[in-house]
Amino acid sequence: MPTALPGTAREVRLTAVPGGLPAREHFTVVRTPLPEPGTGQVLVRNRYFLVFPGLRTLIGGEVDGVPLPPLRSGDALFGPAVGEVVAAPADSPLRTGDTVSHLLGWREYALVAAADCTLLDDTLPDPVAYLSVGSAAYGALTRLAEVRAGDTVFVTGAAGAVGSLAGQIARLLGAGRVIGSTSTTEKAERLVSELRYDAVVRRGAGPIAEQLAEAAPEGIDVLLDNVAGEQLVAALGAARQGARFALVGALSGQLAAERAGGSAPVEIDAFRLVVRGISLRGYAGADHPEMEKEWTGRFGAWLRSGEISFPHTRIAGIDRAPQALEELMAGRHFGAVVVEL
CATH class of the missing domain: 3.40.50.720 (NAD(P)-binding Rossmann-like Domain)
Incomplete structure (x- = not known):
């Protein structure tokens, strides 16, 4: 029997654009009503999302040449995430239970266009490795x-x-x-x-x-x-x-x-x-649009053979995400920084 979905979910928002480097006081974690997917959309329960230094540029607003929009006060943060589809219309190409990656991290549940999701398989032995850069x-x-x-x-x-x-x-x-x-x-x-x-x-x-x-x-x-x-x-x-x-x-x-x-x-x-x-x-x-597929194939083979490792730090819980970003910018972690929900 399917697990009932909650009525609300949490997300991280920017509360003020800082004059210098962003710190945890510039963010807040808020509850919002859980949306229902419409035509062409799916609802994803995020399992992991990446904390990445590029958010500094988006928050600072100097995005000329950057293929992502700036972040304004009140906006929810975003970035690479891996999660599980928990609701999808009958005509969706994705099904409940599918594991996908997308760019609406920094929230527990994400309403995402199905076309903006990448269906993940077992090429990589651990789903979190899909967040490697x-x-x-x-x-x-x-x-x-x-x-x-x-x-x-x-x-x-x-x-x-x-x-x-x-x-x-x-x-x-x-x-x-x-x-x-x-x-x-x-x-x-x-x-x-x-x-x-x-x-x-x-x-x-x-x-x-x-x-x-x-x-x-x-x-x-x-x-x-x-x-x-x-x-x-x-x-x-x-x-x-x-x-x-x-x-x-x-x-x-x-x-x-x-x-x-x-x-x-x-x-x-x-x-x-x-x-x-x-x-x-x-x-x-x-x-180099062909690169992602080539890299994923080689990365998966190298991981399984033990020839490569994926150094990363897992931070537990969305409440700690703003602090994780501050620590990343201060150089306190080794490898990638991932929030685990």
């Missing part, structure tokens, strides 16, 4: 940087959601040496012991350029950059002839309190780009 790392390393056997690869922001997978992917693609950057000694130790990084440079432990020169005395062939700023400059100084740089994020600017989340200016040496033949390209998943 590894497709960006995989796409950047295979389509832009084109990692080759024996390459020395430098991954900035190596302990984040993208970086914690990027180093593992680079190794599986044949990299000979993988170097990461992070902010704490504890994270650096975990990168080496758990994720097989060969060396780690640490923000706050001295000039990044000097640390990188010591970690890669013969230079680097590939950069997978999540940070920009000083770390991008240091990577240019360490680049070998023909190095390939793939930029996935720019957290140094995006998470700067004095900015609004949509810019990350940095001064680089254009002459070095020219004389060393360095390619410098930004990765956009929309430019």
Whole structure:
């Protein structure tokens, strides 16, 4: 017998646009009436949703070029989620009990257009792994940087959601040496012991350029950059002839309190780009629509064989979601951050 649905459900809303980085006091958890799906819609009970730094940009309102709308005071937050269909019209392509992913996280129940849901199967052994952002790392390393056997690869922001997978992917693609950057000694130790990084440079432990020169005395062939700023400059100084740089994020600017989340200016040496033949390209998943399916297939096989892990932190309960976002922006977690409902 089907379980009766509640009359109300909770969601996280933005209560005020902050002047700097958002903190838990800028959000509230409210109860709203549970909607019924109409034509072309389904009701999904969310099981997990991703806490991601891109919310900083949406809250700051600098969304030029970003394929998502800004968040205003009073809006419910949104983002990648995995859940179970609990109600659907008779003519829906989805059925009650289907597991789906969609972009209306940050709420316990989501009314979603069926066309905006992706039906999930057992390609990945754990449904929460569908919230990984590894497709960006995989796409950047295979389509832009084109990692080759024996390459020395430098991954900035190596302990984040993208970086914690990027180093593992680079190794599986044949990299000979993988170097990461992070902010704490504890994270650096975990990168080496758990994720097989060969060396780690640490923000706050001295000039990044000097640390990188010591970690890669013969230079680097590939950069997978999540940070920009000083770390991008240091990577240019360490680049070998023909190095390939793939930029996935720019957290140094995006998470700067004095900015609004949509810019990350940095001064680089254009002459070095020219004389060393360095390619410098930004990765956009929309430019590679085939990537998600390819990545999911390889990710599932690697997970089942034990060749890769999905580092993530699970936060229990929607009430803790605003705090989880604040902690993510402060760099307190390792890997992806997922709220489990």
